Amino acid sequence: MRDFSWRAWRLRFERLWRSSLQLRTVAIAVVLSAIAVGIIGVYMSYSINNYLFDSRLEQALSVSERSNVAAQTRFDAAQQTAGLDLESVMNTASRAALQSATTSAGTYIAILRTPGQSGARLPVDLVSPGLDPDATISTELRNDVEQSDDRRLYWQSIGLELSDGSVAPGIAVGSLLDIPGSGQYELYLVYNLSDTEQVFAFVQTTLWLGLAALVILIGAVTYFVVRLIVAPVRLAAETSQKLAAGQLEVRIPEKGEDVIATLARSFNGMADSLQRQITKLAALSQVQQRFVSDVSHELRTPLTTIRLAGDVLYDQRDTFPAATARTTELLHTQVERFELLLADLLEMSRYDAGAVDMELEPTNLVRLVEDAIDSVRTLAESKGTELRLEAPGGYFEADVDARRIRRILQNLLANAIDHGEGRPIVLYVDSNQTAVAIAVRDYGVGMTSASMSRVFDRFWRADPSRQRSTGGTGLGLAISVEDAALHGGWLEVWSEPGNGSCFRLTLPRVHGVVLTESPLELPPVDEPSKEDTDA
CATH class of the missing domain: 3.30.450.20 (PAS domain)
Structure with missing residues (x-):
């Protein structure tokens, strides 16, 4: 004692x-x-x-x-x-x-x-x-x-x-x-x-x-x-x-003519300049956020009308000539993509405005990963991609917003399927007493270091000319990073050209706990065999 x-x-x-x-x-x-x-x-x-x-x-x-x-x-x-x-x-x-x-x-x-x-x-x-x-x-x-x-x-x-x-x-x-x-x-x-x-x-x-x-x-x-x-x-x-x-x-009070007074005047001048710039940038950002939000809201009404009309045409496409039927299908696809883009823009505007709420509840992340795998299984089968789950055991429950974590996993899985070249995709789930980690590992084309530095930027694509199956908006990973940060977690990436990529999501088991380490390495060490990756 x-x-x-x-x-x-x-x-x-x-x-x-x-x-x-x-x-x-x-x-x-x-x-x-x-x-x-x-x-x-x-x-x-x-x-x-x-x-x-x-x-x-x-x-x-x-x-x-x-x-x-x-x-x-x-x-x-x-x-x-x-x-x-x-x-x-x-x-x-x-x-x-x-x-x-x-x-x-x-x-x-x-x-x-x-x-x-x-x-x-x-x-x-x-x-x-x-x-x-x-x-x-x-x-x-x-x-x-x-x-x-x-x-x-x-x-x-x-x-x-x-x-x-x-x-x-x-x-x-x-x-x-x-x-x-x-x-x-x-x-x-x-x-x-x-x-x-x-x-x-x-x-x-x-x-x-x-x-x-x-x-x-x-x-x-x-x-x-x-x-x-x-x-x-x-x-x-x-x-x-x-x-x-x-x-x-x-501001700092300015008294006298000595060095301290000179420091105070210089500091106050700097503060005045910063205040003007911050006020200007805040006003500009607010106008931008309001513009995106207003445009998104204003586009919803005509989009709903277009969607209804398009659905009617899409349901009757078999009665149309071939060229008209193909046009109806393209219209239906692009309207769906437009709806997703508007939803993502509205979500980003909420993050920019700081008006995001979470609904936290104890959630078993292994089951959440299984649900995310089921949601993209049809897409994976169409690409010939095998989805595997590796969950050795541990403290898998965490206080999270299940909807946002499921959205992160779906984005990561969709990207992995698009860039995985039909090779297996392995999902790892591991935990310790303070954190839970989920890693999505593919063995596809991979990315360069320059691409990794921009992979979470808005509207950025690693290869714009590449054929995509999910019709992404370019905002998925940007929203995923915001969702992870909202939970107090990390979303990190590792990639090598020709060796695939790995995204690791680390979340605190109890909301508010500061993370110091992740239960999983990046990339995880227990990877599939060469025969699997060459499949």
Whole structure:
């Protein structure tokens, strides 16, 4: 459950990221600013730390040098005073050394006799309270001081253990002392850098807070700047969507003289031009549709009269001379074709006017295909064409307008019979959970790619000189495409010269479902054998 919630939030964020230019711009600006500020912050923090440490080290070395001189002066003076207690001199020298280091708080002192010298350790080593020289002063530092042949200073960064158990940063500085009559001693001054560390922590905290505030400020500024730019773009997008939806009167407000105002004026000029053209084309289309509809309606009355008179003559054609009888038959045939043409023109005018209604009902498409086959069986037998049905099984019921689907199938079958060269015609029906597909496959003359691109055009024929048996009007496939689209389906064609053609009708099982694939390939793979196609 938690994983599902995380995926839902992730998908929601991805959709928001893809759809929001403002979010992407602000996020990218903040991320890049944070990276740049982070690099600057690290560099400044490193530089400040080095500067504070170097300053404190320089101060410690200067103080240690003065302390060494002060202590050595005390010991040199003691050489000239007879009977002076060296322990007292040691204390005096240590106080002089510490007094020279009064500029540094938290300073410890240790005066240790260099190991390996003959004679007694006199005076004894002196160590400030709270300082453990064995733990604080490393062997490496003592070796450097011992091997020095002058009063050179040596230092080392250390961790200074305090009385409360905590460890503070520190610096240990060592140098040599010569005590008359006692040999070589080592002077170590240990400086506590806690105050420097506190200063650095304060500076670092202030620095990072300032840089974080800078990143937030950059994000806020970017947000407002992008909003000023994106708002007109969003308004233009909304206006264009309204124009696409048919609200041709909407426009973008024009303010100022900047680039956005120029964009608004250009957009509004384009919208004005489109509105004029669309209005003009709509008026022209309406006049054309009305003309076709009016002509079709007006022709029905005289056509009905001609049809009645022609039927009377056709019924009595046996009593007429041969030439008159043949004329009567031609009149009867052409009147029927004229009626079909008027019906198709009226149907196309309804599609053009958007005044088409559907009567949807659950329909078994296999039975509908069987009915369509029965309606053209006589024509197929006259051509010597065998009609086959391949329906392997599945979800064959769909919500369709049975009259329109039957009309599509009859058109496809009639065309297949006319161009099938008497070879078998196979109808395939297959389905899945969302769609039903019907394919009509013939093995006749086929079509070129140029012909396939125009096969659904109105009044277009692949071969006008070809003898047709069905007396088509040239509108059958155009009406079939409109019927398929009305159901939310597809009507597609495949053809090769000499290998026949295949028309595939794909329909959603439930009206309103968007199709994504067809249950049948185009053309279907289970085709008849070569012997059948050559029959």
